[in-house]
Amino acid sequence: MQLLVYILVYPILWFLSILPFKVLYALSDFISFILYTIVGYRKKVVLENLKMAYPEKSLNELLKIRREFYRHFVDIFMEMIKSITISENQMKKRFVFKNIDFIKSYENQKRSIILMGSHYANWEWMVYMGSLIQHTGTAVFTPIGNKYFEKMMLKSRTKYGAVFVKPKYARKFYEENEKKGLLTINALVSDQSPQLQKAKYWTNFLNVFVPVHTGAEELAKKLNQVVVFFEVKKVKRGYYTAEFKLLAENPRKLPEYAITTQFLKEVERQVNTAPEYYFWTHKRFKHKDKYEEWKELKS
Incomplete structure (x- = not known):
């Protein structure tokens, strides 16, 4: 059944991916209207998230x-489909790295990087x-x-x-790469809500007190890798820039959760510039009233 679905759907996706961007965005407008006005996909969730933030x-x-x-x-899903056949020349025009030399400076030092980012603009x-770059992403x-x-x-x-690696193999994968001396840049999109029983740290994020992921910081300290924040901005439809900012060059020297806290501040600043480009359909604040429950789980 999986193969049959793929055989039926893939030609449609491929056809969409070769359409000019203007046509693709016209189709995106139509789907957006259907999704918002008729289907109403997660409209209540989005509004509740925005009210809290x-x-x-x-x-x-x-x-x-x-x-x-x-x-x-x-638009993001259309751009993901476009990625199937988009050329490197198109990507070069549409996704510009403003300070790629910042990453290259760590190539010269043979330092691997933990690259932290959020579900904002087009992170894909x-x-x-x-x-x-020379780093293996x-x-x-x-x-x-x-x-x-x-x-x-x-x-x-x-x-x-x-x-790309599956979550259950990720930590072992990163540790083995470090042992081999491989030069890597390890991207972790860390702004989602963790499972309550796995949470270790709570803080204010977008005006809500919630548990947050700390895995990127823990990995950086274990492997002593440079921690960098990537900020994607939407210039106009279909065009983006990305800029890098140092969070920690020597993560082991910083207090516990200092990197996580600074990362979330950067995400907040990014989101507040244009909230409409953040990924609001997830229940980001679903644990907001469960702090006492969490403490009982940990006791």
Whole structure:
């Protein structure tokens, strides 16, 4: 059944991927209208997230952000489909790294990097960086139900040399690379909500007191890798820039959770510049009232 679904759907995805961007975005507008106006996909979740993150904003302001978010939300999926056949020359024009020399400076020092980022703008196109640097890019991916689509997705994401690993193998994978002396840049998108029983640290994030992921910091300290934040900005539809900022050059010297806290501050600053480009459909604050429950779990 998986193969049959793939055989039926893949030609449609491939056809969409070869369409000009103008046509693709026209289709995106249509799908966005259907998703928002008729289907109403997770509209309540998005609005509740926005209300918690921006209590000072009026309802009209929040509704405007929500509507713009859905337009961008569908654009991202269209751009993911476009990635199947997009050329390197197109990527070079549409995704510009403003300070790639910052990463290259650590190539000369033979230092591997933990690259922390968020689900903002088009984080997926960061894989293009692999064509510009000597570091081998790595990232964790969530397996999908259809193995044929998973293979298609990985082929698209690895065309610039990146290596993807499943979550359950990630820590061992990173440790083995470090033992081998491989020069890697390990991307971790760490702004989602962790499972309550696995949470270790709570802090304010977008005006809500919630548990947050600390794995990137823990890995950086274990392997003593440089920690860098990547900030993606949407210049206009289909065009992005990425800029790097140092979070920690010697992570073992910093207090516990200092890196995680600074990372979240950077994400907040990024999101606040244009909230409509953040990924609001997940229940990011679902554990906000469970601090006491968490303490009992840990006791």
